[in-house]
Amino acid sequence: MPLSERVQRDRTLKLEIxxxxxxxxxxxxxxxxxxxxxxxxxxxARCAIARLMHEIRLA
Incomplete structure (x- = not known):
């Protein structure tokens, strides 16, 4: 099953963050x-950055 666009975007953003x-x-x-x-x-969105930072334990 292919990954959703959000999951793919989140992976890219986590690396950039x-x-x-x-x-x-x-x-x-x-x-x-x-x-x-x-x-x-x-x-x-700033809230998206906050969510992802929390997921990778930077915030």
């Missing part, structure tokens, strides 16, 4: 990760 988190010297908080991502990625 981890990259931004590490690049920003482990800047704590959703806002500090979400803001740089808005400049490079397609629009992503």
């Amino acid at each position: 981890a990259r931004v988190f590490a690049k920003e010297s482990a800047a704590y908080g959703v806002h500090n990760v979400w803001l740089p991502m808005t400049r490079k990625c397609p629009p992503v």
Whole structure:
């Protein structure tokens, strides 16, 4: 069974979140990760970033 679009997008975003988190010297908080991502990625809701950060245990 193929993965849904949301699952595929979440996988990609988790990698990007981890990259931004590490690049920003482990800047704590959703806002500090979400803001740089808005400049490079397609629009992503802040609450989606918060959910994914929680899933990968960064928040």
